[in-house]
Amino acid sequence: MIANDLIKKKSSKIQCLICDVDGVLTDGYIDMACDGSESRVFHVHDGMGLKFLMFSGIQVAIITTSKVPVIDHRMKQLGITHYYRGQVSKIAAYQNLKEKLQLPDEAFAYIGDDLPDWEIMQHVGLSIAVADAVDPLIQRADWVTQKKGGRGAVREVCDTLMQWNQTTDKALQIYLNQSHAKMPGDTSGAFEDVATRDSGSVEDKDVRSDKSTSGIPGHSKQPEAFQ
Numbered sequence: 001m002i003a004n005d006l007i008k009k010k011s012s013k014i015q016c017l018i019c020d021v022d023g024v025l026t027d028g029y030i031d032m033a034c035d036g037s038e039s040r041v042f043h044v045h046d047g048m049g050l051k052f053l054m055f056s057g058i059q060v061a062i063i064t065t066s067k068v069p070v071i072d073h074r075m076k077q078l079g080i081t082h083y084y085r086g087q088v089s090k091i092a093a094y095q096n097l098k099e100k101l102q103l104p105d106e107a108f109a110y111i112g113d114d115l116p117d118w119e120i121m122q123h124v125g126l127s128i129a130v131a132d133a134v135d136p137l138i139q140r141a142d143w144v145t146q147k148k149g150g151r152g153a154v155r156e157v158c159d160t161l162m163q164w165n166q167t168t169d170k171a172l173q174i175y176l177n178q179s180h181a182k183m184p185g186d187t188s189g190a191f192e193d194v195a196t197r198d199s200g201s202v203e204d205k206d207v208r209s210d211k212s213t214s215g216i217p218g219h220s221k222q223p224e225a226f227q
Helices: 004-011 044-056 069-078 090-101 115-121 135-140 153-165 168-177
Strands: 016-019 059-063 082-084 108-112 126-129
Touching: 004 126, 004 153, 016 044, 016 090, 016 153, 044 059, 044 069, 044 153, 044 168, 059 090, 082 090, 090 115, 108 115, 108 153, 115 135, 126 135, 153 168
Parallel strands: 016 059, 016 108, 059 082, 108 126
Antiparallel strands: none
């Protein structure tokens, strides 16, 4: 746990927010059909928050162990330009992203829900756990959201970063100006794999084509704006 003023100081340096998918952009449940196909449920507020964050000038990246068509489709909808899927070792994807963006560790924030996320969270400038993350991750994270994964946690982070950086009005104005145009990163292109799927390798899909409960009782890692 770190103090609110230090969280704010760290947030002022953030230029890219990295999100996990299962348990962060979703509630962690997997709907599996008899044929083995999987589906996910996403919260519209989280998606809109990521769009606003991109309009505000902060880049968004997704790093997930999953390889599911519905997630691919959602990333296209949101216009996510840095999408890493099927990452058994997420740190390799993170290193690739750092090299691509030419940014230092302190310029990244990462939001996760389970221990595999700590591999990256221990390196980034601001580590964030959703309210219903596993307890060991909550104990390690700089900031714990009030809202749960798949239920507005990502939107909470996006709104807070924009509020602290005073870019909410900027993002809203750009959104209104482009409401009848394409979203950020949307050029209707195809996925592009830049590396192999072997363990420890990176598969980067560069997409050029889219009331929850309070935080853990007694927990004090929420920034003061949400306490």
